[in-house]
């Protein structure tokens with residue numbers, strides 16, 4: 452079977468590997484240039500928390516250990532209160548399971564390198580899908596000024612939250628779709644390494660919960676932390692000058708200011724506009740035996756549960772298990788949609804709820820821990 456995968460991000464490249472390992476002819480089309488040679492773009496979650504779902508999917512294609520070799524284990528949350536005091540909430544004190552901080556670029560590179568090793572995968576970078584006839588399996592791409600037509604037996608949309616493939620499926624009868632932008636956005640900042648070392652304990656997901664907003668930080672391989680400030684857009688808009696920014700940070704995140712550095716804080720904060728966060732629910736995920744959507748294309752979610760990529764990778768695990776059964780392709784895709792949509796909708800809801808948990812409840816938990824520690 453000739454399979455066209457649209458989007459060579461984390462889910463698309465993993466899906467390509469799985470289809471190819473089953474002997475299909477795979478064409479992987481990506482809008483951007485090859486991420487392995489591209490410069491890192493600020494503002495798009497440089498690192499991610501990899502959990503059991505993602506690890507299982509990577510293990511299935513023999514890449515788990517390679518990814519974990521450069522990942523940083525995070526055994527729990529380290530909570531920073533407004534006075535700079537910290538407390539720890541372990542994820543799993545009994546079996547010591549943890550999350551891993553992985554670089555988006557590094558992970559994508561590992562997957563693309565594995566794709567390139569398989570002779571039945573062809574990678575087409577700088578190819579933007581502009582339209583598709585999903586009934587006929589015909590696709591139009593734009594590469595620079597050139598227009599390219601290609602065809603496939605199955606089109607798999609792994610093209611993210613604003614999926615072009617999904618746009619074509621929306622027109623089909625029986626396709627349910629909803630999207631929700633939340634009123635909070637985010638900016639990415641950085642706590643750089645100091646004298647070649649981490650400036651905070653590295654094996655934690657750091658959280659500064661502050662009721663209606665919060666900041667988090669995940670460790671990077673180069674001993675820096677990627678810091679993400681989540682806040683209502685109206686609060687971002689109220690910070691117009693470096694002085695206002697420093698006043699805000701000194702009030703709410705005073706312990707982080709010397710770690711980020713005032714100059715860098717001002718520079719990074721004002722470099723990019725706050726990014727929007729989107730939650731997408733749809734159902735079914737397939738059209739006949741001709742098209743399918745996976746990952747954010749099927750169920751983009753707000754990032755507060757750290758499960759967007761992990762859930763997308765789990766899509767691939769489920770799909771592969773169904774493709775290995777003696778079923779017709781149409782049956783596989785029907786079963787995939789049926790088995791997946793409720794879980795995906797639920798995790799989208801949990802992700803929205805976890806924002807309240809992280810910015811608010813963890814704060815109470817932190818104070819409870821503090822009270823408890825004070826009694827010792």
Ligand code: FAD
Nearest residue numbers: 458460461462482496500580610611746747757759760761
């Ligand atoms: P994407 O990563 O969006 O990849 C889609 C690809 O398709 C891109 O390469 C794009 O260039 C390409 N594309 C788009 N349109 C076209 C087109 N027309 N033609 C060709 N190619 C196209 N998830 C976690 O599991 N853990 C975390 O800790 C985590 N943290 C996050 C933090 C933030 C701030 C954000 C915003 C998200 C976070 N996520 C996290 C979610 C995670 O980033 C996504 O779920 C994941 O990237 C989805 O992968 P994907 O391959 O489905 O989509």
